[in-house]
Amino acid sequence: MYKIGSIGAGNMGLAIIDGAVGSKAFLSSDIAVFDICQDKIDLCKSKGYSVLSSEEALFLNCEIVLLAVKPQIYEDVLNKLKSSSEKVNNQIIITIAAGISTSYIQNFLGEDTKVIRIMPNTPLLIGHGACAFSKTDNVNDDEFDKIIRIFETMGEVAVISEEQMNDIIPANGSSPAYVYYFIDCITSSVEKMGIDKDAAKKLVAQTFIGAAEMVLKTGKDPKELIQQVCTPGGATIESIKVFDEKNLCEIIDEACIKCVNRAYELSL
Ligand SMILES: NC(=O)c1ccc[n+]([C@@H]2O[C@H](COP(=O)([O-])OP(=O)(O)OC[C@H]3O[C@@H](n4cnc5c(N)ncnc54)[C@H](OP(=O)(O)O)[C@@H]3O)[C@@H](O)[C@H]2O)c1
Missing domain, CATH: 3.40.50.720 (NAD(P)-binding Rossmann-like Domain)
Structure with a gap:
């Protein structure tokens, strides 16, 4: 056997x-x-x-x-x-x-x-x-x-x-695709500013690893970790303002719900 x-x-x-x-x-x-x-x-x-x-x-x-x-x-x-x-x-x-x-x-x-x-x-x-x-x-x-x-x-x-089991899918089964999506978008954006694509991809991907490890190893709430990167009046806060104005969290919530709904539709 x-x-x-x-x-x-x-x-x-x-x-x-x-x-x-x-x-x-x-x-x-x-x-x-x-x-x-x-x-x-x-x-x-x-x-x-x-x-x-x-x-x-x-x-x-x-x-x-x-x-x-x-x-x-x-x-x-x-x-x-x-x-x-x-x-x-x-x-x-x-x-x-x-x-x-x-x-x-x-x-x-x-x-x-x-x-x-x-x-x-x-x-x-x-x-x-x-x-x-x-x-x-x-x-x-x-x-x-x-x-x-x-x-x-x-x-x-x-x-x-x-x-x-259907509700968990956006947390781990599908979310690698969400992460790749973010990596691709950020890499493309900095590439447009003239940064070498491979260098950009390496830095962005390593940052996802590092940031994820920060969540797991510090045990801190992601919202607190966001604040640590956002110096008032600095550069990062300008990006976060765009995410908030465009309701990125709601968009992600909608995407997760669609994914789970599809799993229920497929359910046997
Ligand atoms: N991909 C993910 O990230 C992920 C995450 C979580 C769960 N899953 C689940 O994992 C399962 C497999 O997904 P996958 O992405 O690995 O699909 P996949 O890449 O399409 O692999 C399925 C393989 O099975 C073959 N196949 C089709 N009929 C078969 C049969 N009767 N006997 C043996 N092999 C057969 C397919 O051949 P053909 O290509 O020639 O049809 C293909 O090589 C799905 O049920 C999915 O819900 C996937």
């Missing part, structure tokens, strides 16, 4: 398995994948992962099965796994799809299927992920701890109730 297998080796599936190998939680020989895309198959082979021949083969041969396909593909994949579900024993299914509930998976694979639902994010790939976790009642504490410990080697984790 492989220790972990991923059905789907796209952005998130690979972020998790590459991240777990990078953090030494697993060896590449512990890992199996199945993907329908030949490029992904070739990539996985080049990384030393075993590529299995079907969804069912992966399901039958892995202790932990990660479902890392798009939410729209879940029904098709679960239908294929259904017929094999009586042949597997004590496996743990990890689902990472926005909007897919653990009960939806149990409806296909049986009510006694152990399911852990995670909202992950792509920085797992480099050991700086942030993952929210919930589980079905039949996953015992030892099993849950074992999975959480794997993800702790790749970043921060938080346990929440399954009911909050």
